[in-house]
Amino acid sequence: MTLDEKLIKTVPTKVQVEHQKTEFYAFVHFTVNTFTDKEWGDGTESPAIFNPSNLDAEQWAKTFKAAGMKGMVLTCKHHDGFCLWPSRFTEHSIKNSPYKNGKGDIVREASDACRKYGLKFGVYLSPWDRNSVYYGRGKEYDDYYVAQLTELLTQYGELFTVWFDGACGEGPNGKKQVYDWTRYYSTIRKLQPDAAITGCGPDVRWCGNEGGHTRYAEWSVVSERMLYGLYPNGEKLIKEASEAGMKEIKIDAPDLGSRELMKDEKSYIWYASEYDVSIRPGWFWHENENEKLRSLDNLIKIYDNSVGGNATLILNAPPTPEGLIHENDVQRLTELGQYIEKSFRENMTDSAEVTASEADEIHSIKNVLKDGYDAFYMPEKGNKTPDIIFKWNEPVNIGKIVLKENILCSQRVETFSVDIMKNGRFEEYFKGSVIGYQRFISMNGIKTDLLRIRITDSREEPTLAFIGIYKNIE
Ligand code: FUL
Secondary structure, eight states, X not given: OOHHHHHTTOOOOHHHHHHHHHOEEEEEOXXXXXXXXXXXXXXXXXXXXXXXXXXXXXXXXXXXXXXXXOEEEEXXXXXXXXXXXXXXXXXXXXXXXXXXXXXXXXXXXHHHHHHHTTOEEEEEEOSOXXXXXTTTSTHHHHHHHXXXXXXHHHHSSOOSEEEEOOOOOBOTTSOBOOOOHHHHHHHHHHHOXXXXXXXXXXXXXXXXXXXXXXXXXXXXXXXXXXXXXXXXXXXXXXXXXXXXXXXXXXXXXXXXXXXXXXXXXXXXXXXXXXXXXXXXXXXXXXXXXXXXXXXXXXXXXXXXXXXXXXXXXXXXXXXXXXXXXXXXXXXXXXXXXXXXXXXXXXXXGGGSEEEESXXXXXXXXXXXXXXXXXXXXOOSTTOOSOEEEEEEEEEEEEEEEXXXXXXXXXXXXXXXXXXXXXXXXXXXXXXXOOOTTOEEEEEEEEEEEEEEEEEEEXXXXXXXXXXXXXEOOO
């Protein structure tokens, strides 16, 4: 079997596909830190300081909806150990705070608001707990952690993700905990089989930085070695690889999936990337960061290069001590949402005549006009470099192009180009690397009546599930 044949055998699970389709969602960092002006609490904070005066989770949900997001992940417990729900297993929670006289449950408020506004809901439960007396005591802590996880997995309806932070510092007794990931993962699989285990988990890969620095080519098919440390056989894999003289693969390396890199690997996994970014310098709200938000241009760049670069994006917007998303954040997120809405408002492929390199009837090029994996384009056997041409009666003004592979058949496209007709000749306008789940191409309002997409290299025959060519709307 050739390398390409081996690579394209790697496909996503149903959970991974659903997660990728969520594309863009919010991170909400909220805990005692919001009241102490810190990024990390040390676990000694009194629950008495936690008292949001005007909390409105529906305001969060409305804001995220307006931003074009499809979900929200709440820090139900951060490293300080304070729980935003009345956990039965600790006193360090909202039940001992003045908020709603100890009767509040912010996980409930957030999950209800998500359902009301059509957003998916997910949880973050920090394994590092600087408050718990069990932390660092092995199984005793794992029992405590799994008990809390179970509360979150069973009391708040369907979760689309459980977001794991790998941070592992010292607890109150000065000891570190060795997390029993296998047990945490199996608890999730049992209680929420449709939830993707993200970050420090086997379903979705942490991109390797928190600054929105995206890759030139983001591959979802990577070496199984990327799971080092996450699985019981991680140790075994590390040992085998080092005995074979193989170099370590770093999670933040610019290339994680090229053929060059994959050719020496033994086994492959589907492990798509997620970018976690905060709209502010910190993850939690700080008064002195109200004027330090990321610019709209910067957010657009990150959005286009992650959601439109074969990854997902979780963008953090932290509530204030009042319990609201700050007006500056609301405004920036709304502007971003308007940009997204405008970018994909009018697909012009309907009014074009489309032709392509030959394919059998089932895999006709017509299939790319409708989004979805049920029907897709694939050229005839042996053709790894098909052309696709769109022709309009009159020149059209193009903002963005969207390309999607049928990832149920793996990620195949290595490189592609977009050409436009100029003075009777096709000229290359854009040269790109991978496509994967989704690739955006900015065409900056160029006018043409003839556009050609050329797949220039692919792992076996490429597949295309969707092509959208959107009108430039100023
Ligand atoms: C990190 C944490 O230490 C930060 O506080 C934040 O939660 C970020 C998303 O992950 O590991």
